[in-house]
Amino acid sequence: MKTIHNYTHEVAAHCETGSVRNLIKHAGLEVTEPMIFGIGSGPAFYYLFFVKGPCKFPLIGIRTPPGTILKNVSKLSGIDFFSRQYSNTDKALAKAHELLEANVPVALSVDMFYMKYLPSFLHVHAPFHFIILVGVEGDRYTISDPYFEEIGYLHIDDLRAAWETHAPLAKDNSLFHVKNIPGEIDWKTAVIRGMKRTCKNMILPPVIKNLMFFVGIQGIRTYAKKIRQWPKDYSGVILREGILFNAVGFEDQGTGGGAFRLMYGAFLQEAAELLGSAALVEMADRIIEHGRNWRDISRMLIRLGKKLPTSDEEYNDWIQQNAGMLDDGLGEIAGLFEKAADVEDRFFRDLGRIAADLD
Amino acid sequence: MIITETPEQQKHPHRFLMWDADKDGKCVSSLTESEFASDIHLYYEQRAMEVRCLLARLTDNEISPVYFFMDYQQIAVKDLASRVRVSASTVKKHLTPDGFKKVSIEILQRYARVFDIVLADFFNFTFVPDDIHVRNTRHNNRLLQKTTITANENNT
Known part of the structure; x- marks a missing residue:
């Protein structure tokens, strides 16, 4: 033993x-965990349309690929x-x-x-x-x-x-x-570089973002577009499960809530204190509010998903009566994700500028 | 595979570490049950329904036992093929009742490892009433299984 x-x-x-x-x-x-997440440049968005997830919908990644956080933390902290x-x-x-x-x-x-x-x-x-x-x-x-x-x-x-x-x-x-573990760790530099890398991952250069339309902010926009198509692409239990799985994936699958955005807020608050930056305090408030809004969208998805029947046999009758309601509901949610993409676009551009100033 | 009369239920609440701002605006973590925990029974009922649907297709000879477990465990064909170390087209053959008859025991063992079952589970579905408790133990790299049947003390 x-x-x-x-x-x-x-x-x-x-x-x-x-x-x-x-x-x-x-x-x-x-x-702290948020510090590891922030230095590790955790926040991300991938709409992996070419990979089917457990619910038969395309897989969505809302953080950097597995192992990347470890690699980034090691590189930036010297551990x-x-x-x-x-x-x-x-x-x-x-x-x-x-x-x-x-x-x-x-x-x-x-x-x-x-x-x-x-x-x-x-x-x-x-x-x-x-x-x-x-x-x-x-x-x-x-x-x-x-x-x-x-x-x-x-x-x-x-x-x-x-x-x-x-x-x-x-x-x-x-x-x-x-x-x-090194005797001294330059946390300030590690935090700033972690923020810069996160911004780079989320906001791709103009030409690249057209090619990598499923990554970062552009990925959120692509995802929003696809939400409107769900009733055409899926039906029955698969559609119900897919809607619910997407929402649960943003909240209860190891994200800390709001698709990791709330934990990133905790990181920015810690970073603001470490660097004595009032600008970062404001950025933390912005991402926390955004994370809370993301949670609200997840709740809307759950409420909508739960309205769908739990068996395939009931689906045809149900959709005949509720197609309009489903389209409207998903349309509203898609619109909120488009807004979320705009919010993150402004947020990560501003954060990139602040990080550059602090460097 | 054991199929219980009453669908599985969540015995103990599972808590997640969630982050949110407190009344002073400071982002703090707390261990909380999922907001959707009250609906977890729906998940287990849904899973039990999936088993019944798949079992009907299996007994109607529409699908193979490999298809049954692949679909139930929500693994894609490509993923399963990679895990079993055969081609996707081979897996597709094994998803049909006729193709399943040609699977070797060695490949079946690999499938069993992925699905976390024993070989007997491909051929045997045991329906267990609530007053009975069935316990299986595995032997010889999933080739053999011992089944112990007892009265369920919670129901007697």
């Missing part, structure tokens, strides 16, 4: 930022992470055991479907979930999962299935841990 001494398990809004934060805190450095992908689970497990023996908690990227300690509505095939191994006893592993209030336990068979999925883009058998 091996369990990490003095490890404090803390929940988080998001699994990657939560795992990185928990590892850094265990290594002795106090840092040295050991990060490696092994060719098979035996090798990865051997390394994890070695680290646990040395009292080092180790983060893994796994498929959330096999995390049996989580309630079953969270058992979805998402092979980019971050957890921390903090102990092992025989075939049972002790897990610190930012989405779970208590310490969880996983059988080795479940861990193996979750860690080596062969799923597209999954980082099978990969792990990371804190190797070294």
Whole structure:
């Protein structure tokens, strides 16, 4: 049996930022999850029309690709992470055991479907979930999962299935841990550079944004356009589930609410204090208000989605009577997302200017 | 696969860490139940309905057991193919009842690993009334399963 001494398990809004934060805190450095999210340039928007999500609607990404936050935090803060992908689970497990023996908690990227300690509505095939191994006893592993209030336990068979999925883009058998924390970290520079990168990710140059119409602000606009087409593209339970899944994805799937925009507000408040910037205080207020508005749009989606029938058999009769109501409702929501795109366009341009001034 | 008489229910509330501004405008986090938690039973009822619909198609010989689990677990064909390490066209063949008959045990084991089931689950659906408790244990890399049936103490 091996369990990490003095490890404090803390929940988080998001699994990657939560795992990185928990590892850094265990290594002795106090840092908040919003700070990791901000320095890691977390906010993003991808309307991945070419990838079908679990609900058969196109996948939507509202933060940078998995692993990017870790990479950005490491680069900007100077915190040295050991990060490696092994060719098979035996090798990865051997390394994890070695680290646990040395009292080092180790983060893994796994498929959330096999995390049996989580309630079953969270058992979805998402092979980019971050957890921390903090102990092992025989075939049972002790897990610190930012989405779970208590310490969880996983059988080795479940861990193996979750860690080596062969799923597209999954980082099978990969792990990371804190190797070294520098004596001094230039948080101010890290914060400013993190903000600049976020703005760059959200506002693409004119020509690029036409080609990458599914990324950043342009991605939100494309998404808004597609919302109006949903009743033409989908029907029945698929349409109902898709509408609900989109809304839940913005709120309850590790975003902290308002598609991560509220957590970004917390980061900007912290950054404003660190840099003594009144301009950033105002920017924090703006993104918090925007995040709250985003939550309201999610609530509208939920209310609308719940009006659709729960079985395919009832759908044809229902849509004959309610097509106008559905079109109007989705049209209103699409309009709000178009406004949200305009708000973010102005916001990230202003933030970019402020960050440049602070640099 | 075990199908219970009463759809699964959320036994304990699950809380998420959410951020929002407090009365002073400071953005703070709190552990809260989802705003949509009161409707979680709808999710489980919907899932139970999906099982019934898929099972009807399975018994009507419209779809294969691989299709059943793929659809139920909402995995795309391409994703499943990658996970099972076969081509998408091979998976598509296995989605039909005739194609399913040609799947080797070794490939079936790979499917079972992805779906987190045992091989027997492809061929056996057990309907369990509320007063009965069924517990399965897996053996030999999902090839074998032991089933223990007892009276459900909560209902006796």
